[in-house]
Amino acid sequence: xxRFSSLEVLLSxxxxxxxxxxxxxxxxxxxxxxxxxAVESTELSGRMLITEGAFYSEELKxxxxxxxxxxxxxxxxxxxxxxxxxxxxxxxxSCQVNSFSQGSVAVTxxxxxxxxxxLKEAEQQLGVGLQEAGGTGxxxxxxxxxxxxxxxxxTAAPTGVSPTAEACPPQQTSCADPSLCILIxxxxxxxxxxxxxxxxDAARCATACDGQFILIGPSGSFSSDKSSRFCRWIIRLDxxxxxxxxxxxxDTQENVERLKLYEGLSSQAPPTQGQWFNATYSAAxxxxxxxxxxxxxxxxQGMCFWRQDDADDGDWYRTSGSTFPPLSGPSADHTxxxxxxxxxxxxxxxxQWLKSFRIQSLPLSPHPEAMCLSFx
Numbered sequence: 001x002x003r004f005s006s007l008e009v010l011l012s013x014x015x016x017x018x019x020x021x022x023x024x025x026x027x028x029x030x031x032x033x034x035x036x037x038a039v040e041s042t043e044l045s046g047r048m049l050i051t052e053g054a055f056y057s058e059e060l061k062x063x064x065x066x067x068x069x070x071x072x073x074x075x076x077x078x079x080x081x082x083x084x085x086x087x088x089x090x091x092x093x094s095c096q097v098n099s100f101s102q103g104s105v106a107v108t109x110x111x112x113x114x115x116x117x118x119l120k121e122a123e124q125q126l127g128v129g130l131q132e133a134g135g136t137g138x139x140x141x142x143x144x145x146x147x148x149x150x151x152x153x154x155t156a157a158p159t160g161v162s163p164t165a166e167a168c169p170p171q172q173t174s175c176a177d178p179s180l181c182i183l184i185x186x187x188x189x190x191x192x193x194x195x196x197x198x199x200x201d202a203a204r205c206a207t208a209c210d211g212q213f214i215l216i217g218p219s220g221s222f223s224s225d226k227s228s229r230f231c232r233w234i235i236r237l238d239x240x241x242x243x244x245x246x247x248x249x250x251d252t253q254e255n256v257e258r259l260k261l262y263e264g265l266s267s268q269a270p271p272t273q274g275q276w277f278n279a280t281y282s283a284a285x286x287x288x289x290x291x292x293x294x295x296x297x298x299x300x301q302g303m304c305f306w307r308q309d310d311a312d313d314g315d316w317y318r319t320s321g322s323t324f325p326p327l328s329g330p331s332a333d334h335t336x337x338x339x340x341x342x343x344x345x346x347x348x349x350x351x352q353w354l355k356s357f358r359i360q361s362l363p364l365s366p367h368p369e370a371m372c373l374s375f376x
Contacts, residue, residue: 041093041112041170044122046079048145050105053138060100070208070231072097075107078138082129088122091115094171094184111147112170122147175199188213190234207231219282241283242362249278286362294362295373298335299342309358316344316357334376 059067076095083092093112100107111122127142168174168181175182175194186193188205198204205213209224209231222233237243245261286294286305297304299318308315321339323329328348333341346357 041114042116043150043170044111044113044117044119045108045148045150046095046111046122046126046146047106047108048126049103049141050107051139051141052104054105056100056102056105060105063099066206066208066211068100069204071100071105075109078130078133079109079111079126081133082126084129085132086125086129088113088117088125091117096170096184106144110150110170119147119149173199176201188232190214207233215281219280221278221280223278235281237283240285240287242286243281244284245279245281247277247279289362291364291367291371294364299344300335303344303359305362306359307361309360312358313355314347314349314357316346316359318342318344 054071057067059065060071062068063072075097079095080092083089083095086092091113093114095109095111097107097109113122123145126147127145130140130142171184172181173184173187174180176196176198177194180194182193182199187199190200193199200214202213207213210222212222212233215222215233215235218237220235224231235243289305294305297306303318320333320342322331323345325348329345330343332339333343335341335343344359349355
């Protein structure tokens with residue numbers, strides 16, 4: 001009888017272990033494999049109280065009213081942002097408000113996750129996320145947050161327009177034709193997804209701030225009042241034109257109200273949103289400007305035609321006088337030669353690693369001769 005050497009025994013053991021690992025990986029892959037084209041979701045119900053910053057009215061009983069739609073949009077955005085700050089951000093899918101009731105303002109809503117979630121953990125993570133989110137001016141009683149389970153686990157189609165004879169599945173909403181559904185995220189995003197275009201209808205998408213949504217034409221205005229609302233507008237201009245926005249009033253509270261401007265439309269770049277301001281817009285044809293006009297700027301009246309680069313590590317900021325801490329920048333402006341003039345400078349930040357701070361000009365016209373660009 002042949003005796004195996006220690007090396008042969010070791011190789012046999014290693015081969016067996018590798019075979020077991022391969023089998024385990026195959027079984028694990030088979031368990032985790034899901035049918036393509038579907039997203040399995042778990043639905044939960046929630047309730048919480050807004051004790052300050054919002055008030056209850058009879059309009060909130062009607063889910064078709066502008067007041068209901070506005071507050072529901074704000075709540076859904078806040079809950080989504082809260083879970084985005086939580087440990088459940090990888091599993092949270094969406095939120096949909098069902099109703100409002102008295103008790104300050106009591107909100108009931110549905111939540112969807114891509115896996116089973118512990119109810120107490122969902123309550124805790126929502127409370128933690130609400131502390132991080134903020135920005136609405138509301139005070140929410142964290143002790144009032146209640147998350148309960150639902151029996152059914154549903155499967156929803158992930159994209160496109162879905163014909164259905166019943167109510168829309170989770171994460172979807174209906175078109176004017178109730179037999180057609182689209183994803184909630186595609187509602188009022190500037191693109192027509194319903195065949196009849198009802199998902200972008202002005203009456204459905206009008207903001208609660210000033211009753212507008214799509215702004216078309218060479219000029220116009222939009223505004224937001226003092227109440228805590230989340231509003232957005234889409235401004236459309238002819239191709240090749242630039243947009244100039246003038247703020248006639250801009251009264252915001254730090255970390256409470258904010259205005260964001262985005263170029264283009266996508267799920268990553270939502271339309272304009274803000275609070276408590278009054279602005280006008282107009283189309284500008286910058287193609288007639290010379291390169292010198294596009295580049296020249298003393299920064300006394302703003303940034304001229306220069307724009308911040310979103311892909312760098314930070315923004316240049318416009319200031320006057322001396323910088324802080326002392327000797328970290330100029331003590332006076334080059335244009336006026338005193339502390340009243342303005343200039344742009346990069347902020348100081350901790351650390352020794354290299355950082356990039358970039359500003360961009362408008363596209364320049366080809367020039368047959370060499371040009372000199374000077375900075376002071």
